Amino acid sequence: EICKNDPTTQTADDKTTMQRKGLRILKELVALHTSRYGFEDARGKLFMRLTVLVLDVTIYMSAVWVLAMRLTAGDDTIIANGNIFGLSIGQHRRIWLLLTALTQPAIILIDHGHFQYNTTSLGLALWSFHFMTLDVNPFLRESDNPAARNTSFLGPVIGSIFFSLALNFKQMELYHAPAVFAYLLGRCFRKKRGRSSNENSANNVDQQPSHIIAAVSRFISLGVTVILTFAILWVPFAITIQPPQDLLSFDIKVIYQILRRLFPFKRGLFEGKVANLWCTLSIRPISIRQRIPEDVLPLTALGLTLVFLLPPCFILFGVGRGRGITSTREEHEQNHSEKDIRFLLWGNTSSALAFFLASFQVHEKGILIALAPLSLLALDAPNFVSWFSIVATWTLWPLLNIDRLCEAYFCCMMIFWCTKSIIGLPSSTSKQTRWEVDIFTQWRLFGFIPYLSYFTMVILHVVDFFFSPPPNLPDLIPVLFSVWGCVMLIFSFMVTIWAMFMQTATNGWSSTSTNPLKAQRRANFSLVVGVLCMVYNVAFADSFLIPSISVGLMRLDQWSEKPATEKPAKHSPFCSMHRN
Amino acid sequence: KLAMKAVNPFTSQISPKLVCATFLILSSVKCLLIPTYRSTDFDVHRNWLAITRHLPLSEWYFDDVGGTTVHTLDYPPLFAFFEWGLSNNFITDLLLEKGWLDERCLELLPDNDNEPSDRCVRFQRATVILSDVLLFLGAYLAPVSLGGVYSASINNGCGRRSHPWVTVLLIVTNPGLILLDHVHFQYNGMLLGVLLISISFIIWGTQLISAKVTVNRTTDRSNSSDEAIELRSSGLFELLGAGAFAILMAMKHLYLMLAPLYLFYLLRHHCFVARRREDYFNYSFSFGRFIVLGIVTLICLLGAFVPFIMQNQPRVHMEQILARLFPFGRGLVHDYWAANVWALYLFTSRAASFLLRKAPIQSGLRQKIESYAIIPFPEPDPSTVAFCLLIGLIPCIISAWK
Numbered sequence: 013e014i015c016k017n018d019p020t021t022q023t024a025d026d027k028t029t030m031q032r033k034g035l036r037i038l039k040e041l042v043a044l045h046t047s048r049y050g051f052e053d054a055r056g057k058l059f060m061r062l063t064v065l066v067l068d069v070t071i072y073m074s075a076v077w078v079l080a081m082r083l084t085a086g087d088d089t090i091i092a093n094g095n096i097f098g099l100s101i102g103q104h105r106r107i108w109l110l111l112t113a114l115t116q117p118a119i120i121l122i123d124h125g126h127f128q129y130n131t132t133s134l135g136l137a138l139w140s141f142h143f144m145t146l147d148v149n150p151f152l153r154e155s156d157n158p159a160a161r162n163t164s165f166l167g168p169v170i171g172s173i174f175f176s177l178a179l180n181f182k183q184m185e186l187y188h189a190p191a192v193f194a195y196l197l198g199r200c201f202r203k204k205r206g207r208s209s210n211e212n213s214a215n216n217v218d219q220q221p222s223h224i225i226a227a228v229s230r231f232i233s234l235g236v237t238v239i240l241t242f243a244i245l246w247v248p249f250a251i252t253i254q255p256p257q258d259l260l261s262f263d264i265k266v267i268y269q270i271l272r273r274l275f276p277f278k279r280g281l282f283e284g285k286v287a288n289l290w291c292t293l294s295i296r297p298i299s300i301r302q303r304i305p306e307d308v309l310p311l312t313a314l315g316l317t318l319v320f321l322l323p324p325c326f327i328l329f330g331v332g333r334g335r336g337i338t339s340t341r342e343e344h345e346q347n348h349s350e351k352d353i354r355f356l357l358w359g360n361t362s363s364a365l366a367f368f369l370a371s372f373q374v375h376e377k378g379i380l381i382a383l384a385p386l387s388l389l390a391l392d393a394p395n396f397v398s399w400f401s402i403v404a405t406w407t408l409w410p411l412l413n414i415d416r417l418c419e420a421y422f423c424c425m426m427i428f429w430c431t432k433s434i435i436g437l438p439s440s441t442s443k444q445t446r447w448e449v450d451i452f453t454q455w456r457l458f459g460f461i462p463y464l465s466y467f468t469m470v471i472l473h474v475v476d477f478f479f480s481p482p483p484n485l486p487d488l489i490p491v492l493f494s495v496w497g498c499v500m501l502i503f504s505f506m507v508t509i510w511a512m513f514m515q516t517a518t519n520g521w522s523s524t525s526t527n528p529l530k531a532q533r534r535a536n537f538s539l540v541v542g543v544l545c546m547v548y549n550v551a552f553a554d555s556f557l558i559p560s561i562s563v564g565l566m567r568l569d570q571w572s573e574k575p576a577t578e579k580p581a582k583h584s585p586f587c588s589m590h591r592n
Numbered sequence: 593k594l595a596m597k598a599v600n601p602f603t604s605q606i607s608p609k610l611v612c613a614t615f616l617i618l619s620s621v622k623c624l625l626i627p628t629y630r631s632t633d634f635d636v637h638r639n640w641l642a643i644t645r646h647l648p649l650s651e652w653y654f655d656d657v658g659g660t661t662v663h664t665l666d667y668p669p670l671f672a673f674f675e676w677g678l679s680n681n682f683i684t685d686l687l688l689e690k691g692w693l694d695e696r697c698l699e700l701l702p703d704n705d706n707e708p709s710d711r712c713v714r715f716q717r718a719t720v721i722l723s724d725v726l727l728f729l730g731a732y733l734a735p736v737s738l739g740g741v742y743s744a745s746i747n748n749g750c751g752r753r754s755h756p757w758v759t760v761l762l763i764v765t766n767p768g769l770i771l772l773d774h775v776h777f778q779y780n781g782m783l784l785g786v787l788l789i790s791i792s793f794i795i796w797g798t799q800l801i802s803a804k805v806t807v808n809r810t811t812d813r814s815n816s817s818d819e820a821i822e823l824r825s826s827g828l829f830e831l832l833g834a835g836a837f838a839i840l841m842a843m844k845h846l847y848l849m850l851a852p853l854y855l856f857y858l859l860r861h862h863c864f865v866a867r868r869r870e871d872y873f874n875y876s877f878s879f880g881r882f883i884v885l886g887i888v889t890l891i892c893l894l895g896a897f898v899p900f901i902m903q904n905q906p907r908v909h910m911e912q913i914l915a916r917l918f919p920f921g922r923g924l925v926h927d928y929w930a931a932n933v934w935a936l937y938l939f940t941s942r943a944a945s946f947l948l949r950k951a952p953i954q955s956g957l958r959q960k961i962e963s964y965a966i967i968p969f970p971e972p973d974p975s976t977v978a979f980c981l982l983i984g985l986i987p988c989i990i991s992a993w994k
Contacts, residue, residue: 423620430613430620 064123064131072135073114078142079388080109082353104438105391111431112390112397117424118405119384122377125417130377133185134384136178141360141385144171144196145352163204165230168196172234176241183274187371187381191363194325195356198332200230246270276373285490286376287407287497289316289369295491313372320366323509324359327516331355354392355515358449360385362508369498369505376411379404379501386508393450393511394437399462400504401428406469407497409476410490449511465500472496510536606732606757615728618764619721622774626717634777635706636663637675638716642700644676650903653912660702666916669896670842671779678719687715720773723782728764730788735759737792763788786840787847793833794854797861800826823866823873827881830862831888838892845917852985857992858885920974934977941969 084106123131143150146167175192179185203223250266285291290313294301304312334348364382368374383404390397405425412421447453452462472492481488643652643665652672656664665672678684679698687693697712708716735756763784773781837854841847863882867874900909929935945968948958961967972980 419623419626423623426620427617430617434610434613434617 061124061127064127064129067129068123068131068135072131072138075135075138075142076110076113076388079138079353080106080113082142082349083388083391084109085350101438104435108394108432108435108438109388109391111435112401113387115424115428115431116383116387116401116405117421117428118401118408119380120424121405121408121412121417121420122380125420126377126411126415128377130182130184130380133178133182134380136174136181137185137188137360138384138388140171140174140178140192141353141356142171143174144168144192144199145349145356146171147349147352163202165199165233168199168230169233169237172196172237173241176238177245180242180245184378184381187364187367187378188360188385189363190321190325191328191356191359194328195332195352195359196234197231198329198334200227200234200332202332202334284376285410285487285494286374287368287379287494287501288374289498289502290374291491292495292498295495310372313370316370317367320370320505321363324362324366324512327512328355328359331359351515354389355512357385357389358508358512358515361389362505362512365501365505365508369501376408379407382504389449391438393447395447395452395462396450396504396507396511398432399452399465402469403465403497403500403504407493407501409473410493413476448517449514451507451510454514461503468496606736606760610757611728611732611760614761614764615725618770619724622717622721622724622770625770625774626714628775630713631776632663634708634713634716635703637777637779638697638706638708638712639663639700640665640667640672640675641679641716642698644672645679645698646700649899650909653900653909653916655700657700657702660704661706662703664916666919668842668845668917669900669913670839671844673896674779674843716777717774720777720779720781723779724764724773724785726785726789727769727781728760728785730785730792731760731763733792734763734788734795737795783840783844783847786836786843787850790833790836790840793829793836794857797826797829797833800829823868827862827884830858831885834858834885834889835892838889842893842896849981849985852982852989853992856989860993918974924971924977933980934972937969941967944968 084102119131119134122128144167147163149164149166150170151166175185175188179189201223204226246267247262249270250263252261252263252266290301293299301309331352361382364378364385368378368382383401386397386400402425405421409421412418452458472489475492476489639657639661640663643655647655653665656662684693684698688695688698693711693715694709697708697715738759739756769781769784772778834854837847837850841851859882862885863878864875865878865881867876897910897913900906900913903909924934925938929938944965948961948967951958
């Protein structure tokens with residue numbers, strides 16, 4: 013709106029669209045931009061690309077750094093022989109994580125090639141995850157203040173400010189919103205640390221009301237924070253100054269207009285060929301767009317998305333509450349930050365993939381929203397994260413082809429691949445056994461999947477390069493890309509759910525079940541049931557109950573559990589866990 | 593007895609996988625630099641590709657596209673043959689046939705009309721990227737050869753061994769080199785690689801010193817034995833190093849500066865054989881070794897000139913080549929002054945003339961000062977410059993001799 017009527021705006025649509033879409037926070041910067049129009053194209057391009065670069069470095073790279081330091085904290089205590097570069101294990105792990113997260117080809121190609129500001133909002137989101145999962149007050153130092161070890165809600169409050177900023181920068185952060193909401197809701201109900209467990213059991217009856225009051229007050233504090241942040245950012249658009257009387261008047265129609273621009277339902281179910289469920293289902297003979305009436309389509313998309321969101325949100329709610337906190341005194345006193353951040357990152361990836369697969373009006377670039385949190389889990393599931401990074405970049409190929417970024421695509425992939433091959437996979441620490449949440453390590457059966465998928469991806473590239481499509485099917489090759497991409501992304505989505513369940517096994521999820529093998533069996537069982545339910549649901553598209561039943565099934569054995577007895581670990585046919 | 597220290601050239605900590613991965617990463621970065629700025633050096637090399645493709649050998653050093661181009665061939669013949677190889681091999685022909693490279697790229701074009709197409713730029717940049725294989729080879733061999741030196745010094749208790757990988761990385765990721773080769777467009781990486789290979793051979797040669805011990809026992813009862821220990825260098829590696837350096841000089845005559853260093857080092861190290869008698873060493877000049885070294889060097893250096901000598905009028909041809917290689921007509925300094933002594937000289941000269949012009953004195957006095965102090969300073973002629981250069985090289989020569 014600001015730049016639309018400027019007569020000096022000579023440059024292309026993308027500039028004005030970009031400035032309308034983003035930069036709500038940096039309103040003064042936009043004004044600075046308008047004053048600088050009139051540059052020749054090359055310098056204007058240079059300036060804009062530099063802005064992306066500066067924001068990338070200051071916001072995204074700093075967030076990745078902070079999270080990488082946090083995820084590898086405590087690794088330096090492990091003394092072991094370094095690799096040929098003379099690195100200690102901690103340094104090696106840190107460098108691996110940083111390089112994986114920062115050389116992601118998809119992010120570099122889209123942000124600095126295609127030109128977007130995704131890294132700013134992703135960086136703000138990552139900062140928010142960092143603060144949200146802090147269990148203690150980040151401003152108190154343990155050495156000075158004994159109260160520094162108490163549970164504090166300041167972290168989530170700061171995190172919610174950052175998340176609101178991210179959301180207001182680009183509304184694509186809504187892909188992360190359900191996971192974040194579930195986690196924060198759980199955090200509201202987390203029991204405070206700093207009291208002895210004796211008091212807890214004795215005054216159990218008295219604890220209940222104050223526990224509820226604490227939860228409600230935390231919820232209200234979050235709500236107030238979010239509403240204030242939104243208000244600060246949105247109200248300036250709605251306030252206009254009436255010239256004759258010089259009064260400030262608040263115009264709600266502007267807010268409605270903003271919302272209409274942000275969520276353009278009129279544009280249709282999907283734009284272009286995207287590796288989405290709807291795009292895959294639209295091809296003949298399924299043709300889902302003809303079977304479902306047009307006004308019902310958004311609701312169908314919404315319903316399916318909500319169903320996909322149920323497992324990660326459910327787990328994140330439990331994580332937020334700090335499951336396992338009441339079992340023993342040690343667990344009660346533990347700082348949950350380390351496991352929380354991992355759960356939150358997995359949950360966000362899962363939620364973003366759920367939206368990508370089933371939501372309305374998804375753009376190809378939305379895969380970045382799933383990629384950003386996952387790239388930080390490169391130490392926990394190295395093979396899966398490497399594979400997913402390549403798959404995500406590959407699904408962007410049709411878009412990059414149009415943007416004349418083919419060479420850059422291959423170069424960035426090569427750099428990503430070779431950098432990891434030079435550094436070499438770091439060994440896992442003694443705290444976790446070897447990559448329990450990495451499906452390609454745990455299920456030997458799936459070991460062939462990465463290689464098969466690389467082979468098929470190369471085949472499709474060769475087909476794209478050498479063959480032109482038949483005249484009656486002009487869009488054959490992008491459709492093939494999106495269908496195969498959809499298949500791989502569905503697999504990735506289920507792997508994220510599986511990984512979250514596996515993570516619960518390794519982190520002492522529930523108080524009664526401490527048998528990790530049982531939890532893994534539960535995870536595998538839920539995976540199989542989830543697959544069946546998803547197939548049924550997608551095929552018939554009329555029943556949303558079945559997947560929710562599957563979620564219930566996942567918790568079924570939890571309800572019917574007896575106290576854990578020492579059972580010999582049976583070798584399940586589905587899994588082969590290797591414990592030293 | 594002195595034992596022969598053999599150093600296996602392939603014991604090192606750098607695995608081939610590491611070198612390959614680095615090569616791929618750096619090549620990807622260089623590919624990303626393809627659409628960046630390119631200077632007139634690009635047009636120069638494109639013109640040379642055209643000259644070597646379309647013209648017969650006798651006209652390579654004479655042609656200037658009817659006077660419309662200044663990008664004439666001014667590198668030594670071996671580089672001209674390199675360009676000939678680039679424009680006349682089966683890959684280039686395949687690319688032209690398939691239409692992935694346009695014919696116009698290899699045409700003789702005047703300067704005002706030689707805009708290269710996208711594919712031409714890609715083709716030429718790809719040749720530079722691929723020629724960097726030599727740079728990697730040189731960068732790999734150099735620390736490997738030094739490794740033997742370091743391990744010897746460690747055995748003596750001094751010195752610290754740094755990881756050879758660091759050396760490789762520092763050489764190949766040199767930002768100046770990348771900017772010059774892949775943006776400005778030159779082939780320095782390849783030449784630097786050849787130089788490093790030659791240096792590696794020389795360093796290997798320092799470690800392979802054989803000793804021949806001859807003991808002459810006399811038959812009388814004094815029990816004094818006449819021991820003679822003869823030390824000589826292995827010979828082979830020195831010849832290889834000299835040959836590689838000669839090849840390098842035949843590719844870019846800029847490396848002529850290093851020739852005195854090589855000359856005096858090899859003279860002392862290779863051509864003199866030391867014999868020890870009791871307490872002192874007796875050096876003797878081995879004429880045979882000198883001849884062999886000379887022959888090898890001359891073959892490698894002048895071998896590339898032979899096809900040009902075999903043309904009609906060889907003397908005129910050689911004069912033309914030398915005129916092209918050493919264009920003294922271009923002046924003492926380049927358009928953009930390099931950071932050297934002559935730049936200081938010229939700067940002082942200009943500053944002095946500026947000051948003299950602005951000084952508030954009469955014109956008669958001014959003219960006197962001008963003629964007395966010769967302001968502006970006279971421009972030295974090439975032989976003076978060469979003389980100063982040789983004087984500057986004296987410390988280097990002395991240390992090489994020692």
